[in-house]
Amino acid sequence: MSVVVSLGEDGNKRTRADGRNALEILLALVGDDFRKVDAEIRTRMVSDVPLIPELAAHIIASGGKRLRPLLLIAAARLCGYVGERHVRLAACVEFIHTATLLHDDVVDESALRRGKATANIVWGNQASVLVGDFLFSRSFQLMTQDGSLSVLSILSEASAIIAEGEVMQLTTANNLATTEDDYLKVIAAKTAALFAAATRVGAVVAGRPEREEAALADFGRWLGVAFQLVDDALDYQADEATLGKTVGDDFREGKITLPVILAFQRGDGAEQAFWRRCVEAREQTEEDLARAIRLMQRHDTLTETLERARTYGDKARAALSIFPDNDYRRALEGVIDFCIERAY
Amino acid sequence: MSVVVSLGEDGNKRTRADGRNALEILLALVGDDFRKVDAEIRTRMVSDVPLIPELAAHIIASGGKRLRPLLLIAAARLCGYVGERHVRLAACVEFIHTATLLHDDVVDESALRRGKATANIVWGNQASVLVGDFLFSRSFQLMTQDGSLSVLSILSEASAIIAEGEVMQLTTANNLATTEDDYLKVIAAKTAALFAAATRVGAVVAGRPEREEAALADFGRWLGVAFQLVDDALDYQADEATLGKTVGDDFREGKITLPVILAFQRGDGAEQAFWRRCVEAREQTEEDLARAIRLMQRHDTLTETLERARTYGDKARAALSIFPDNDYRRALEGVIDFCIERAY
Numbered sequence: 028m029s030v031v032v033s034l035g036e037d038g039n040k041r042t043r044a045d046g047r048n049a050l051e052i053l054l055a056l057v058g059d060d061f062r063k064v065d066a067e068i069r070t071r072m073v074s075d076v077p078l079i080p081e082l083a084a085h086i087i088a089s090g091g092k093r094l095r096p097l098l099l100i101a102a103a104r105l106c107g108y109v110g111e112r113h114v115r116l117a118a119c120v121e122f123i124h125t126a127t128l129l130h131d132d133v134v135d136e137s138a139l140r141r142g143k144a145t146a147n148i149v150w151g152n153q154a155s156v157l158v159g160d161f162l163f164s165r166s167f168q169l170m171t172q173d174g175s176l177s178v179l180s181i182l183s184e185a186s187a188i189i190a191e192g193e194v195m196q197l198t199t200a201n202n203l204a205t206t207e208d209d210y211l212k213v214i215a216a217k218t219a220a221l222f223a224a225a226t227r228v229g230a231v232v233a234g235r236p237e238r239e240e241a242a243l244a245d246f247g248r249w250l251g252v253a254f255q256l257v258d259d260a261l262d263y264q265a266d267e268a269t270l271g272k273t274v275g276d277d278f279r280e281g282k283i284t285l286p287v288i289l290a291f292q293r294g295d296g297a298e299q300a301f302w303r304r305c306v307e308a309r310e311q312t313e314e315d316l317a318r319a320i321r322l323m324q325r326h327d328t329l330t331e332t333l334e335r336a337r338t339y340g341d342k343a344r345a346a347l348s349i350f351p352d353n354d355y356r357r358a359l360e361g362v363i364d365f366c367i368e369r370a371y
Numbered sequence: 372m373s374v375v376v377s378l379g380e381d382g383n384k385r386t387r388a389d390g391r392n393a394l395e396i397l398l399a400l401v402g403d404d405f406r407k408v409d410a411e412i413r414t415r416m417v418s419d420v421p422l423i424p425e426l427a428a429h430i431i432a433s434g435g436k437r438l439r440p441l442l443l444i445a446a447a448r449l450c451g452y453v454g455e456r457h458v459r460l461a462a463c464v465e466f467i468h469t470a471t472l473l474h475d476d477v478v479d480e481s482a483l484r485r486g487k488a489t490a491n492i493v494w495g496n497q498a499s500v501l502v503g504d505f506l507f508s509r510s511f512q513l514m515t516q517d518g519s520l521s522v523l524s525i526l527s528e529a530s531a532i533i534a535e536g537e538v539m540q541l542t543t544a545n546n547l548a549t550t551e552d553d554y555l556k557v558i559a560a561k562t563a564a565l566f567a568a569a570t571r572v573g574a575v576v577a578g579r580p581e582r583e584e585a586a587l588a589d590f591g592r593w594l595g596v597a598f599q600l601v602d603d604a605l606d607y608q609a610d611e612a613t614l615g616k617t618v619g620d621d622f623r624e625g626k627i628t629l630p631v632i633l634a635f636q637r638g639d640g641a642e643q644a645f646w647r648r649c650v651e652a653r654e655q656t657e658e659d660l661a662r663a664i665r666l667m668q669r670h671d672t673l674t675e676t677l678e679r680a681r682t683y684g685d686k687a688r689a690a691l692s693i694f695p696d697n698d699y700r701r702a703l704e705g706v707i708d709f710c711i712e713r714a715y
Contacts, residue, residue: 074535074538075535076535076538076539076542078538078541078542079535079538126504127504130500130501130504133477133496133497133500151541152477152496153477153541154538154541156474156477156500157474157534157537157538157541158534158538160470160471160474160507160530160533160534160537161531161534161535161538163504163507163530164527164528164530164531164533164534165531167511167523167527167530168524168527168528168531170523170527171520171523171524171527172524174520176515176518176520179511179514179515179523180512180515180516183508183511183512183514183515184508184512186504186507186508186511187505187508187509187512189504189508190501190502190504190505190508191418191419191420191423191505193501193504194418194420194422194423194498194501194502194505195420197422197497197498197501198420198422
């Protein structure tokens, strides 16, 4: 279990009666599969070009909860799947995710991710772009070896949608005319699409009917939206030690997220001028982040962002209702709570 | 035919008796297919996110000979293929190539490609990375729609090899200890792998036996090596109007290509110090490019690079020998000459 707990995710303060958090409960159910995914990832990122495994290992080790492969595995097991194909496909999903992280950090010029220096800072933007391309290609090689055109279709479409979402995000950056609707489109594409693809693939490998595929895709999609909403709130409230990423990153980059959109809309003239200077013109002083957070608190925009996350969490929970009420379903429901409660 | 002639490729001064160059002859044979590929490319690069088709159109329009899709089509026809699948797959190959160009220009910090401003200069590195990702994903979507796991395997492997080649190139950059063998490994991966995949796919869609697949892959591979050798020589001898790329780019970036490797190896102490300063330390003055070219001429390294290209061209020609001596084969042989003669 330490696999996950050690990965810097320590925001889940509400634990179950037995002291385990929701991710730990899920891991207890699918731990063998999860370790196989880990082994698959390490085996498949090899290359004769030493910089590739070196850089890939950095980002994979610095690494996160492996939430997407975990969801794929759990979805497959929820569907009664008993084979081994989901292991490789879970690795594919993590490779796609890792590739997008590598490219994101180049795009965002981020210096820290989960408390560690980002690959672009250590090895340069060039290596980050190219190793991202390698992992992306390797992912499609692995899917091809699996041999399911349905899976290839789901994951190639998700990849195209992620790229579209990231480009959309570029056009909303530093633009306070961005609406809540625009923002939701961006996060549905850049984040939720891969969650949805991962959970859908779980049903596909299990050979379940379209209705279950669609329900699991919905579960993943709404969970992904909730996850991103919480992430965007945390950028203004967690401290770096807890979240493991640089607090105020979004603010410094002028990224337009829901807490900003709502604070801008609700602000008076002076406040709107503040947002324009900081986020559109990106002229910021040391004190501006603290002031931004105070304005968000005054207008309740962080609280409200988390309330939206809970609403999407409810939609995710509803999507699971067609499945039998077993340990897997309860563990997946727990993941919804986990994703939302890490903000508290 | 003007499709190609207008694309800034005007280096082929030796034409056939009837005044047409080898690409024009090939286009006369497969012009209908080629126009369909063009239409497919334009249709498939659409997206609801306007920046994507805008940026993709820039690079595709600014763009080149479409040599890789042309080779795929011609290889399929050489194999007697009579269907339409090769059109879509040729578009896939061009998307992969375009994605790598977009990422290359970010990596190289190039300002000009074929005489036009590169996308990264016009739209920024961020958009270039992400639109590259989109085209790459779209390419796999189209392959999945085609439905051949063999094709998916060939092109996903080629994509991974290209990325490996680009990473290898990073590690050879500014490093005069790079051997000719290292250099050949880089160009085999970053350039020749996609040529080989394109021509091999021609045999695959036609359902030809492994022997013909392998022969066409060899043809593409050796042609690709020859093509890159010539490209690397041209960087020190063409003028921008002819080649449409910035002359001396490789020199300014400290890229280690064969003309540099040979000139360094053959240089005396003063010359080696010159190369170290210009290429390793990247301390250059206005006059250094002219001096670099003079040293290459003194040691015959450009001539020798082109001689190697001819040797690889001969290997490409030999690979075609198992096919019947028809118009397609002769046109493909003409392409070998075209790729090499553009340097004269």
